[in-house]
Amino acid sequence: MTDNNVPRVEIVPNLCKACQRCIEACAPGVIVTNPERAFNELGYMWVVYTGEGCTGCGVCFYVCPEPGAITVYKRERDKKAVAQEA
Amino acid sequence: MASNVLKKAESFFDHFERWRPTQNQTTHYCPGCGHGNAHKLIAEALDDLGLADRSILVSPVGCSVFAYYYFDVGNVQAAHGRAPAVATGLKRSHPQSIVMTYQGDGDLASIGGLEILHAANRGENMTVFFINNAIYGMTGGQMAATSLIGMKTTTSPYGRSVENDGWPLRVCELLATLPAPVYIERCHLADAKGIMSCRKAVKKAIKNQADGKGFSFVEILAPCPTGWKMTPLEAEKWVKEKMIPYYPIQVFKDESATREGRFPQPREVADDELWKALDLGLFGETHPYDEPFVKNFSTTHFKFAGFGGQGVLTGGVILAAAGMQENLEVSWIPSYGPEMRGGTANASVVLSKDPIGSPLVVNPDVLVAMNDPSLDSFEDTVRPGGIVFVNSSIIARKLRRSDVDVIYVPLTDIAAEQGLTAGANAVLLGALMEYTKLLPIATIKEIIPLGIKRKQLIDANLRLVDAGVEWIQNNVKGRKQSVTVPPSKQTAATPVMFPEK
Amino acid sequence: MQKELIKGNEAVVKGAILAGCSQYYGYPITPASEIAQAASRYLPPVGGTFIQAESEVAAINMVYGAASAGMRALTASSGPGISLKQEGLSYIAAAELPCVVVDVMRAGPGLGNIWPEQGDYHQVVWGGGHGNYKCVVLAPNCAQEMCDLTMLAFDLADKYRNPAIVLADGYVGQMMEPVVFPHKRVKVPRRDWALYGDAESKRNVISSIHMSTESLEKHNNKLQGKYAEMERSEVRFQEIKTEDADLVLVGYGIVSRLLQSVVEMLRAEGKRVGLLRPITLFPFCSKRLSELTTQGKHFLVVELSNGQMLKDVQLATKEATPIHFYNRMGGAVPSVDELANVARKYVK
Ligand SMILES: Cc1ncc(C[n+]2csc(CCOP(=O)(O)OP(=O)(O)O)c2C)c(N)n1
Ligand code: SF4
Ligand code: SF4
Ligand code: SF4
Numbered sequence: 001m002t003d004n005n006v007p008r009v010e011i012v013p014n015l016c017k018a019c020q021r022c023i024e025a026c027a028p029g030v031i032v033t034n035p036e037r038a039f040n041e042l043g044y045m046w047v048v049y050t051g052e053g054c055t056g057c058g059v060c061f062y063v064c065p066e067p068g069a070i071t072v073y074k075r076e077r078d079k080k081a082v083a084q085e086a
Numbered sequence: 087m088a089s090n091v092l093k094k095a096e097s098f099f100d101h102f103e104r105w106r107p108t109q110n111q112t113t114h115y116c117p118g119c120g121h122g123n124a125h126k127l128i129a130e131a132l133d134d135l136g137l138a139d140r141s142i143l144v145s146p147v148g149c150s151v152f153a154y155y156y157f158d159v160g161n162v163q164a165a166h167g168r169a170p171a172v173a174t175g176l177k178r179s180h181p182q183s184i185v186m187t188y189q190g191d192g193d194l195a196s197i198g199g200l201e202i203l204h205a206a207n208r209g210e211n212m213t214v215f216f217i218n219n220a221i222y223g224m225t226g227g228q229m230a231a232t233s234l235i236g237m238k239t240t241t242s243p244y245g246r247s248v249e250n251d252g253w254p255l256r257v258c259e260l261l262a263t264l265p266a267p268v269y270i271e272r273c274h275l276a277d278a279k280g281i282m283s284c285r286k287a288v289k290k291a292i293k294n295q296a297d298g299k300g301f302s303f304v305e306i307l308a309p310c311p312t313g314w315k316m317t318p319l320e321a322e323k324w325v326k327e328k329m330i331p332y333y334p335i336q337v338f339k340d341e342s343a344t345r346e347g348r349f350p351q352p353r354e355v356a357d358d359e360l361w362k363a364l365d366l367g368l369f370g371e372t373h374p375y376d377e378p379f380v381k382n383f384s385t386t387h388f389k390f391a392g393f394g395g396q397g398v399l400t401g402g403v404i405l406a407a408a409g410m411q412e413n414l415e416v417s418w419i420p421s422y423g424p425e426m427r428g429g430t431a432n433a434s435v436v437l438s439k440d441p442i443g444s445p446l447v448v449n450p451d452v453l454v455a456m457n458d459p460s461l462d463s464f465e466d467t468v469r470p471g472g473i474v475f476v477n478s479s480i481i482a483r484k485l486r487r488s489d490v491d492v493i494y495v496p497l498t499d500i501a502a503e504q505g506l507t508a509g510a511n512a513v514l515l516g517a518l519m520e521y522t523k524l525l526p527i528a529t530i531k532e533i534i535p536l537g538i539k540r541k542q543l544i545d546a547n548l549r550l551v552d553a554g555v556e557w558i559q560n561n562v563k564g565r566k567q568s569v570t571v572p573p574s575k576q577t578a579a580t581p582v583m584f585p586e587k
Numbered sequence: 588m589q590k591e592l593i594k595g596n597e598a599v600v601k602g603a604i605l606a607g608c609s610q611y612y613g614y615p616i617t618p619a620s621e622i623a624q625a626a627s628r629y630l631p632p633v634g635g636t637f638i639q640a641e642s643e644v645a646a647i648n649m650v651y652g653a654a655s656a657g658m659r660a661l662t663a664s665s666g667p668g669i670s671l672k673q674e675g676l677s678y679i680a681a682a683e684l685p686c687v688v689v690d691v692m693r694a695g696p697g698l699g700n701i702w703p704e705q706g707d708y709h710q711v712v713w714g715g716g717h718g719n720y721k722c723v724v725l726a727p728n729c730a731q732e733m734c735d736l737t738m739l740a741f742d743l744a745d746k747y748r749n750p751a752i753v754l755a756d757g758y759v760g761q762m763m764e765p766v767v768f769p770h771k772r773v774k775v776p777r778r779d780w781a782l783y784g785d786a787e788s789k790r791n792v793i794s795s796i797h798m799s800t801e802s803l804e805k806h807n808n809k810l811q812g813k814y815a816e817m818e819r820s821e822v823r824f825q826e827i828k829t830e831d832a833d834l835v836l837v838g839y840g841i842v843s844r845l846l847q848s849v850v851e852m853l854r855a856e857g858k859r860v861g862l863l864r865p866i867t868l869f870p871f872c873s874k875r876l877s878e879l880t881t882q883g884k885h886f887l888v889v890e891l892s893n894g895q896m897l898k899d900v901q902l903a904t905k906e907a908t909p910i911h912f913y914n915r916m917g918g919a920v921p922s923v924d925e926l927a928n929v930a931r932k933y934v935k
Contacts, residue, residue, distance in 0.1 A: 015111055019118035019311075019318035025278050041109060044117070059278040061092040062285070065122025067129070067156065068111050072092040104792070139786035144652075154792050160782040162655045163794035165678045168648035171640065175652020175660065176782065178636040179610060183656075183784020201648070204641035353634030357772050363633050364601050365591075366768050372588050403763060407592040410765045416592070418763040422618055422701070443848030445762055448922045 007056025007075050009049045015069040016046035022060035022070065028053045031060060095129035097138040098156050105155040114152055118318020120275045120308025121150050124217055124288075127281070128186070129157060131289040137296060141184040142176055144169040146198075148190035149223040167198025170205035173212050181350045184295055186213045192222045195231040195255050202257075209266030209300045211348070213291045216257060216303065219310035220329060227313040231255040234328055239313075254332060258305050262338035268300040268345050270338040274307035276325035280335070290342060298347030307333055368536055373529070375413050383414060383439045386524065387447040389464055391432035392456025392477070396498075397511030400537065401454070402433035404515060407536075408529040409437040417445035430459050437524070452522070454514060455481060456497070475518060477510065493521060493562065500553050509550040516554025521562065527555060590765040595733035595755060596621035596663075598766050599689055600629055602734030603661045606741040607773035608687070609635040610660035612649035614642055614668060617701040618757040619691035622663035643668035647675030647688070654684035655793040657781030659741050663689035665757075666707050667698065670715065676750055677716030680810070681795035683780075685744035687737060688722075689753040691760035692840075694891075694918035702918025703757035703841055708895035711752050712868045719807050721814045723751040723821065724868040726839040730764035736866070741773070743821060747813050748780075754868060756891070758841040758920070814870075823866040824875060828854065832861030834934040835879055837900055838889040839865050841920065846889060848923040849930055858934045868896070873903035880904040887911045887933055889926060891919075909933075 009031070011022075023031045030053040033045055040046045056074035064070045094100075102110040115121045132138040142160035145153035146169050154161030160183070164172040169187035177185040194202050194216050205212065221239055222228040228241040232254050236245040246254075258272045269291060273284035284306055291302035307329050309321035316324060361367060388405065392398040402418050409416040415438045421431055434447035449469045455461035456477045468474055470489040479498035495517050497510040506512075515530050531551055535544045593601070599622050600611075611626035627637045636653075640646035646662045653660035664672060669690045679686055690711055694704035709715070712724050723743045725736040733755060740751035782788050797803035825843075827850055829835055836846045843864040853860040863879070865872050879886075885908050888897045897912050904910060913929045915921050 012111075014109075017112065017117035021118055021318055021322065024319055024322070042112065056090075058092045062123070062126070062281045063278055065115060065117075065119055065126070066112055067098050067122070067126055068094040070092075071094070074090040074092070076090055139789055140784045141789070142782050142784055151796060154794060158789070160784060160789045161792045161794070162652065162782065163682075163792070163796055164651070165648060165674055168644065168651075168675070171645040171648035172652035172655070174638065174645075175610065175612065175649035175654070175658075176656045176784075177652075178638065178649075179653045179656035179658045180782075180784040183782075185784075200641050201645050204645065208638075355633045357770075360604070360633055360772055361770065364604060364629055364768075366601065367589055369591060370589065372590060403592065406763060410590055410592050416765060418592070419758060420761055422757070422761050442764075442844075443851060444845045444923050445758070445764075446845075446920060446922070448924075 005076050007054050008073050009054050009060060010071045010073070011047060011049055012069055013046040013048075014041045015066050016040065016044060017042065017066060017069075018044035018046055019065065020047065021063045021065070023047060025059045025063040027057065027059070028055060030054050095126065095133045097129040097132040097158055099158050102155045105152065113156065115149065116312040118309060118311045118321060119149070120219060120306065120310065121217060123275045123281060124188075124215060124306050124308060125153070125156055127285050127288045128188070128215065130285070131292050132159065134289065135293055135296065137184050137292065140182065141186065144173045144176070144185065144187045146187070146189040146193040147224070148193050150188055150190065150217065151224070153188055167193050167196070168201055169193065170198065170201040170210070170212075170214065174205055174208070174210050177210055177212050181211070181352070184213070184292065186215065186292065188215045189217065190223065191216070191218045191220065191230040191232040195257050203261070206261045206267050206301050206303065207264050209268075211295055211298060211300050213295050214301070214303045215288070215291075216305040217308045218257075218305055218333065219308045219313065220254070221310050221313040223310045223313045227315070234332055256333060258303070258336075258338045261303055266301055267303055267339060268341045269294055269302040271303075271340070272305040272307065272333060272335055272338070274325055274330060274335055275309065276307070276322045276330075294342050298349045299342055299345045300348075305333075369407065369411060372411050372413055380413055380439050383437070385436065385438035385440070386452060387450045388435040388437075388452045388454070389432060389447050389450035389467070390435065390454045391430070391460030391464055392454075393430055395508060396456045397508065398454070398456055399431055399433045401511035401514055402435045404530060404533050404537075405525070406435050406437070407533045408525045411529055411532065412525055414438060415440060415442050417442045419445045430457075432460065432464075452518070454518070456510065457481065458483070473522065475514065479510075493517070495557060497554075500557060501550055504546065504550055504553060506546050506550060509547055512547045512550035513554040513557070516551035517558050518554070520555040520558040527551065588767065590767055592763050593730060593766050594621055594761060594763050595727070595730040596691065596760040597625045598730045598734040599663065599737045599753065600625035601768060602737040603659075603687065603741070604629060604633065604635065605769055605772050606659065606738040607775040608659040608661050608741060610650070610653040610658045611635070611637045611662065612640050612646040612653070612660065613662045614640050614646050614664065616665045616668050618693055618760050619663045619665045619668075619689065621760070622689060622691070626661070643671035644674065647672040647679070650686045651675055651679050651682070651684060654679065654686045655682075655782055657775070657778045657783060659685070659687075659775050661687050661689070663691065665691050665693045666695045669707055669710060673710065673716035676722060677718050677720055678795050679750045680720035680722065681718060682793050683748040684750070684793065685741070685748050686750050687740045687744055687753065688750060689737065689755065692754065692756040694916065700918045701757060703891060703920055704916060704918055705756060705840060705842070705891040705895065706893070706916070707754065708868065708890070708892055711754050712899070720810060721749075721817075721869055723747065723749060723817060724754050725751065726754045726866060726868050727759055728840050728843045728864065729759065730762060731766045733759065734766050734768060738773075747817060749813060754840070756840045818870040821867055822870045822872050822874070824872040825864040825866060827862040827864075829861035829863060829879065829884070831859055832884060833859045834861070834887055834930060835884045836860065836862045836887050836889060836930065837865070837896075838862070839868065839896065842889050842891060845921065845923055845926055849926045852923065852927050853930055853934065858931070860930060860934055865896075871899050871903065873899070876900060876903035877905070880907045883908060885909045885911070885933060887913065887930055889913050889921075891915055
């Protein structure tokens, strides 16, 4: 089980085209090319989340051109904050 | 929207099965291509606004020709550049639907330049996403109307030059001169900030349509790493450093807050109302079938000729309509087109008991000449033994021929005496029918009011018919009670029958 | 009986509306403009749409959109505009959408003039756009048929999900004749392939792109199958006095009206002359022509173009019996006497 209060990012290896736009855009720099330097089904050297330090800002989700490659889990309380704002 | 998860939008298909059976959760776009970003923004906006079910996306010709692989909405694929016209047909057919076009710069700014201009100018209540990547991606990196000065492409190998290729086209700026569009904004996809403002613009442009506000246009500066021969990161940089300075990121027009929403409602008309609305039943029932009259009627060919304003064409129509009401076969055919504006016009009318073969009257049995050029043109064509009515108010000369029956009648003067110079044709119809007895005067008088709106004018015209009748009675001695017109060369043919299915 | 004295061009519009057409998109051109004018007058009050498009290219694509939306849609033009519509027609045929296009032919090539000609036969009957497609083509010769064949065109377009073209000419369009209109309107049903902007229809795709050769070849074969079915089921023609005829005149549109008069004239002289008038130009009455050929009949093909329909007659008869040809071009319409003189040369 993942802790809902810890923001994180999930990247599906086979849906990544290795454009590196997410790497460029991530402020804390927590997305990197996979250390094994392996290639996915499509033939790209996909990128991975380092596992910690994601702030849940969502930037990587929007700069990534692929619809399903990146999912960002924000902090749970962000949801409440948003709900309050609305 | 208020979710703590940013994930693939519901408005996308889960698997892109329209593309291929496996490996179908990615797009067909190149790594780093802006189309993917733009697609995500549109899908997210449709999710947020709950409009996917009502949406129809018109995809262009270009790299995004396959947009229907991805979006779980109604999809139409249009010819190159024609998406705004296709969208117009869709939107006008279903005003409640949300119609979006998604077009590249080749599609929108070049080949479809006219279609986008006019959809915008009509203020079609639709949403246009214009993906400006300054190049033709799909066909292999050729120059676009939006390619920058000096830009090397596969068709501008020495760089785009103003002398040869003109200036890069700024479409937002052009469209912003039009009063109709409600919202025009240019944004970019080169960094997170740009994408986030683009996200807002996309959503607003769709919402405007749902709110009935009219034409919304979002230009999106998008990287095409492949066409530009750059890495995705170089391409992002190029958008910022080269494109944005020429294509300013800006809201060019936004009347979203102040425009009144318009929601056209579909209207259904009952069958009877429709019949009326189509002006059908105007002539009423045809008269009781008078067998001896019809049986003994010999085919008669008329030529009415004069200048515009003398009502020669209308005169012919009234005659034909009267014939129709008396159960004859009739046809009327005008000289049409520009030369009518030059002054002379003529109409061929055929009345016959049999279905009419050729409706063209080459050798009339009856010629009506309202002015000199008409008489000059047609005098020689009249069948020997035929009748010529000459408007002697205008034509001073006499006929050169002696083998025809000629009536000189001052039609325009008679009309003028009654205060209606434009009514010479009504006088003519009275005189013609009184002289030939071809059709009852009463039937002519029944038809005349159908084409005139003002009651006064109707009465005046009917008086002119009487004046024509009287003139013949008073001036033509020994008139023939019934002119039997011998069968002409253009005899009628067997019935035109609709084939069995 | 209730008859209307009406121009062929206007009869098209009233017939179309009675056939359930609710959408007109067009660009004016002589001698077809009355169609746009009548549509602009009659459609909006009954809940329909009229748009004067920016070009014929746009007009046919608006029709593409309206047809995608499940509507009965109409556009009309003449030669120069029909040339511009060919791109759209190819897409509409490829996407299997129904629509009706009226071509009121004028004389060409180029700007030519506005008088009647039949020079669009090739671009309309043989297809002027790209790819292996065909349109149903109906050729009226009177105002009544401008109404009837427009209505039929909508039915055939729907039946085959294919564009249908009413190929008229300047005279048939401009001519006023009595027309009896049906007293009922056709209700257009919801189509399961169209887009209505709702959840039920949103999975439908209107497209003409097939990326794999297999898929496109299959699609092409399907289209050819429809055309073959049209050739089996939809051939329409009219015959006058052909049974005992030695010489069969062949002509469509306004020409057939002239030829009717020629038949009467020559029959009165005791000459055995008949008329075959194709009403559908695609599918063409090839079978009937070949039957008449086996009966040893000779033909005189008359057209207002450079032997465009003649080619179809030659194909159908395999030229097994003599085929004579007479034509005029440039807007010149022959007189009945002129045609009778030509026919006399070929019949005892
Ligand atoms: C009538 C016509 N002309 C040319 C083409 C070839 N063609 C396909 S896409 C395209 C240009 C695409 O460029 P753009 O609209 O900028 O879209 P992009 O591929 O860059 O997304 C061209 C010229 C065509 N399909 N149809
Ligand atoms: S959500 Fe923000 S911080 Fe987390 S990986 Fe993505 S860009 Fe980096
Ligand atoms: S932006 Fe998307 S496709 Fe590009 S490297 Fe990152 S995860 Fe992969
Ligand atoms: S060629 Fe350019 S526009 Fe086309 S998919 Fe590739 S990057 Fe995108």
